[in-house]
Amino acid sequence: MGIGVHDVVIMGGGLAGLTLALQLKQSLPQLDILILERRRHPVAAAAHKVGESTVEIAAHYFGQVLGLESYLQERQLKKFGFRFFFSDGREDLDRVTELGASTFLPTPSYQLDRGLFENDLARLVVGRGCGFVDEATVRRFDLSSGGSAAAVQEHRVVYERGGQQHEVRAKWLVDAGGRSALIKRKLGLEEGNEHKVGAVWFRVDERIDIDQWSTDKAWLERADPPNRWLSTNHLVGDGYWAWLIPLASGAHSVGIVADNDIHPIETINSFEKAMDWLRVHQPQLYRDLDAKRDKLLDFAFFKRFSHGCKQVFCGDQRWAITGEAGVFLDPFYSPGSDFIAISNTFVTDLIRLDLEKAPLQMIGRMYDQIYHSLYRNMLPIYVGQYPIFADAQVMPVKVLWDYSFYWGIMCPLFIQNRLTDLPKMAKLQSPLARIEQLNIAVQSFLRAWSGKSDRSHNPPQLLDQAALGWFAEMNRGLTDRLDSAQFDALMAESGRILNELAAEIVTRATARHPDLDGSGVLALLPPDVRPGDRLFPNGLAAGAAGNEVNRMVAHG
Numbered sequence: 130m131g132i133g134v135h136d137v138v139i140m141g142g143g144l145a146g147l148t149l150a151l152q153l154k155q156s157l158p159q160l161d162i163l164i165l166e167r168r169r170h171p172v173a174a175a176a177h178k179v180g181e182s183t184v185e186i187a188a189h190y191f192g193q194v195l196g197l198e199s200y201l202q203e204r205q206l207k208k209f210g211f212r213f214f215f216s217d218g219r220e221d222l223d224r225v226t227e228l229g230a231s232t233f234l235p236t237p238s239y240q241l242d243r244g245l246f247e248n249d250l251a252r253l254v255v256g257r258g259c260g261f262v263d264e265a266t267v268r269r270f271d272l273s274s275g276g277s278a279a280a281v282q283e284h285r286v287v288y289e290r291g292g293q294q295h296e297v298r299a300k301w302l303v304d305a306g307g308r309s310a311l312i313k314r315k316l317g318l319e320e321g322n323e324h325k326v327g328a329v330w331f332r333v334d335e336r337i338d339i340d341q342w343s344t345d346k347a348w349l350e351r352a353d354p355p356n357r358w359l360s361t362n363h364l365v366g367d368g369y370w371a372w373l374i375p376l377a378s379g380a381h382s383v384g385i386v387a388d389n390d391i392h393p394i395e396t397i398n399s400f401e402k403a404m405d406w407l408r409v410h411q412p413q414l415y416r417d418l419d420a421k422r423d424k425l426l427d428f429a430f431f432k433r434f435s436h437g438c439k440q441v442f443c444g445d446q447r448w449a450i451t452g453e454a455g456v457f458l459d460p461f462y463s464p465g466s467d468f469i470a471i472s473n474t475f476v477t478d479l480i481r482l483d484l485e486k487a488p489l490q491m492i493g494r495m496y497d498q499i500y501h502s503l504y505r506n507m508l509p510i511y512v513g514q515y516p517i518f519a520d521a522q523v524m525p526v527k528v529l530w531d532y533s534f535y536w537g538i539m540c541p542l543f544i545q546n547r548l549t550d551l552p553k554m555a556k557l558q559s560p561l562a563r564i565e566q567l568n569i570a571v572q573s574f575l576r577a578w579s580g581k582s583d584r585s586h587n588p589p590q591l592l593d594q595a596a597l598g599w600f601a602e603m604n605r606g607l608t609d610r611l612d613s614a615q616f617d618a619l620m621a622e623s624g625r626i627l628n629e630l631a632a633e634i635v636t637r638a639t640a641r642h643p644d645l646d647g648s649g650v651l652a653l654l655p656p657d658v659r660p661g662d663r664l665f666p667n668g669l670a671a672g673a674a675g676n677e678v679n680r681m682v683a684h685g
């Protein structure tokens with residue numbers, strides 16, 4: 130048994146582990162990094178893992194932080210945003226309410242073929258000088274008790290490869306082992322949450338082109354370019370959504386994510402059961418898939434996938450957990466890779482500070498708190514909200530709110546590189562806590578509103594996010610480079626937009642349903658906030674943007 134000693138050992142070479150290695154090597158080229166990955170490489174394209182749709186934080190992380198933008202454009206697919214169809218039980222996708230952008234919004238995001246991506250990343254990290262051992266299963270490990278920079282103790286890891294055991298030692302140990310949750314289990318850090326949602330998914334080795342589900346020229350041309358298949362398409366219904374994600378290998382990923390109380394996993398947890406279910410709930414998708422049965426590549430499911438973790442970073446003991454080995458929320462808005470980007474960035478900064486001999490105990494604790502506060506902030510967007518998904522009146526408003534929260538608050542924190550700026554984060558603590566409360570109140574109000582809404586479809590139309598000037602501008606502004614004062618101004622402006630949007634939502638909904646109680650939201654707003662004044666200066670009915678919002682919020 131030979132013993133190698135490394136600066137960093139990463140247990141698990143999936144998306145989180147490989148991108149962390151790349152980020153570390155870029156920031157700190159002198160590091161000796163070893164990645165231990167259980168699977169044999171290269172892995173299969175397409176039918177590898179879920180986590181294929183990215184949003185703006187992850188796209189920025191992969192494209193700009195890791196420098197993979199041209200790779201993504203050449204080897205993966207540029208995503209045509211999110212798209213939602215209220216199509217439960219319907220045979221006519223071109224006659225249901227559609228929510229999405231008529232054209233590509235400026236800030237890019239991508240669809241990832243995870244097999245291709247992990248193969249390419251593994252080659253890349255090896256090319257940059259990292260050790261990558263495939264077919265290496267971590268069997269056990271002992272965490273060191275830490276120690277001062279001068280006399281650091283080492284972690285000890287035993288892995289098995291080809292029937293042989295090997296021991297390695299490391300100053301830093303990172304768990305990127307996904308659901309194996311190696312450190313979490315060893316230290317008893319498991320933490321559940323109230324989100325009771327399950328998922329099934331599979332890949333078919335052929336394109337699912339929803340543009341071919343219609344011959345209506347006007348409908349087809351409503352998207353420019355007429356390539357809706359490039360979107361992450363959500364076919365939504367009561368308590369569930371089905372995803373359609375195209376992959377660069379030519380395959381298509383299909384998933385059903387459902388509230389266990391409304392659609393128990395036992396009703397969909399085999400391909401045949403899922404098909405029977407789709408025949409009832411999404412008949413057009415069923416027909417498309419029925420013709421592709423011989424192209425089925427895989428099938429998998431989770432009864433319940435959302436989880437927390439009591440701690441993910443420990444500065445003084447020099448261990449960290451990244452990716453799904455730590456926390457995971459819900460795939461509806463694809464935040465999984467975002468959280469990988471965020472935790473990898475904290476881990477990289479902790480290791481950088483360690484090399485500079487900074488004391489890490491306090492900083493590790495603060496990074497852990499910030500990471501958990503982001504997880505906590507996002508959870509109310511999903512928990513208990515699946516019953517709203519079928520509501521063509523309320524759901525478009527919820528999506529508008531959720532995006533504004535994500536683009537306005539979450540994205541700038543990461544993209545403008547402020548999460549590790551502790552003085553800045555300390556200043557933001559109180560405004561962010563208020564916005565967290567506002568988000569909880571708005572989500573609860575949306576639930577109550579949906580309880581009253583008649584859920585009727587708008588006339589068949591595209592609720593065009595690209596036509597909302599301030600909304601499209603929020604997306605465009607994500608790539609601006611901001612100095613400290615500009616960042617502060619942006620956060621203040623995002624806070625104002627969220628306030629006005631919250632007031633607008635309550636005003637519109639209570640005008641329609643006077644018995645709805647919006648006081649929980651209104652109590653959190655500054656007294657001078659007026660609904661829609663600035664976002665819709667000409668009133669809701671005037672102008673293209675006004676009309677779009679009118680359609681979004683006026684009917685429920």
Ligand SMILES: Cc1cc2nc3c(=O)[nH]c(=O)nc-3n(C[C@H](O)[C@H](O)[C@H](O)COP(=O)(O)OP(=O)(O)OC[C@H]3O[C@@H](n4cnc5c(N)ncnc54)[C@H](O)[C@@H]3O)c2cc1C
Nearest residue numbers: 141143144145167180182267306307309452453460465466
């Ligand atoms: C239903 C569903 C849909 C999702 N959709 C999206 C989406 O659209 N977009 C998005 O961003 N995220 C999505 N996610 C989340 C996404 O799947 C995860 O964020 C991501 O795959 C986690 O990557 P990871 O590297 O942490 O884990 P993994 O990719 O699972 O990698 C862990 C690696 O560790 C290895 N390993 C495990 N145990 C050991 C061991 N003992 N020794 C050595 N190696 C080991 C495994 O072989 C594996 O390669 C979704 C999640 C679910 C459940």
